[in-house]
Amino acid sequence: MRPIANTRMAAGIPTGRLAVWWVVASEIVIFGGLLASYIMHRIAHPEWGDQAANTNVWLGGFNTFVLLTSSLTAVLSHKAATAGNGPKAARLLYATCLGAVIFVCVKAFEWTTEISHGYTITSSTFWSFYYTAAGLHALHVIAGAIIMLLVAETAKKNLELHRVELIGIYWHFVDIVWIFLFPLLYIAK
Amino acid sequence: MSEHAEHAGDETNYVKIWATLLCLLIVSILGPFLGIKIVTLIAAFGIAIVKAYLVAKYFMHLNVEPRYAVYLLTTMLVLVLLFFAGTAPDVMKHEGTNWVKPVVHVETHAPAQH
Numbered sequence: 001m002r003p004i005a006n007t008r009m010a011a012g013i014p015t016g017r018l019a020v021w022w023v024v025a026s027e028i029v030i031f032g033g034l035l036a037s038y039i040m041h042r043i044a045h046p047e048w049g050d051q052a053a054n055t056n057v058w059l060g061g062f063n064t065f066v067l068l069t070s071s072l073t074a075v076l077s078h079k080a081a082t083a084g085n086g087p088k089a090a091r092l093l094y095a096t097c098l099g100a101v102i103f104v105c106v107k108a109f110e111w112t113t114e115i116s117h118g119y120t121i122t123s124s125t126f127w128s129f130y131y132t133a134a135g136l137h138a139l140h141v142i143a144g145a146i147i148m149l150l151v152a153e154t155a156k157k158n159l160e161l162h163r164v165e166l167i168g169i170y171w172h173f174v175d176i177v178w179i180f181l182f183p184l185l186y187i188a189k
Numbered sequence: 190m191s192e193h194a195e196h197a198g199d200e201t202n203y204v205k206i207w208a209t210l211l212c213l214l215i216v217s218i219l220g221p222f223l224g225i226k227i228v229t230l231i232a233a234f235g236i237a238i239v240k241a242y243l244v245a246k247y248f249m250h251l252n253v254e255p256r257y258a259v260y261l262l263t264t265m266l267v268l269v270l271l272f273f274a275g276t277a278p279d280v281m282k283h284e285g286t287n288w289v290k291p292v293v294h295v296e297t298h299a300p301a302q303h
Contacts, residue, residue: 028265033272036276044282044283079203176244183233
């Protein structure tokens with residue numbers, strides 16, 4: 001018998017999914033506040049463009065490609081779970097995790113290069129924003145990957161398949177955050 | 190399992206949306222190389238909004254989710270806009286009637302030497 005918290009629908013949305021929407025809503029305020037602060041400071045300081053020119057647009061673009069592709073595997077995993085194919089859903093979740101690993105590795109390489117060139121979190125306000133925003137986002141990527149591994153473990157046994165959709169919603173949101181971080185930190189020079 | 194997922198489209202549609210997102214990504218990277226400011230702004234931020242819309246609508250299935258979720262997320266976006274509107278003038282303006290913002294820090298343009 002399933003717990004009542006998983007089945008009742010006061011808002012017309014299953015409780016688990018409703019909870020994820022509230023998580024996403026709170027994340028909008030967190031990342032939205034951070035990005036709004038960055039935008040207003042960036043507009044007030046056109047000279048930040050000189051420092052933004054030191055970020056690597058190709059690595060940022062590659063990471064965008066990786067996250068967009070991992071979003072595809074996440075939604076295909078959801079599709080497989082909807083069809084009751086737990087093992088396939090799990091395989092696609094592992095592929096999504098691989099995307100997360102690649103993203104973090106590229107980010108680590110990027111940061112190592114930048115720090116070795118002297119661009120640290122205390123170098124200037126631009127770099128403070130850069131490391132804070134990208135670092136907070138990377139933490140969300142790592143957290144999402146860990147949760148995804150846990151969900152995949154049960155999904156491959158055809159258990160708790162509704163969780164595949166829940167982690168997918170979170171993952172797509174992480175993707176959307178990066179979609180905005182990429183032009184702000186890498187393209188706007 | 191989610192009852193709305195079956196309305197969300199098949200695998201081919203998802204791949205098409207993913208391909209569209211990749212095309213938009215390429216445009217957003219190459220657009221700024223033209224060196225025209227307005228093109229850069231549209232390529233970077235206009236396309237980001239379109240990409241986010243596509244991901245939210247088709248991958249997060251907001252198009253078939255009860256309106257509650259859309260209203261919830263929209264409310265949060267409005268709160269962020271309120272935050273921006275309330276604080277941006279103070280951050281972005283360096284002087285006003287009877288006040289001048291003091292310089293509190295000096296930007297370093299060159300990296301530290303190691």
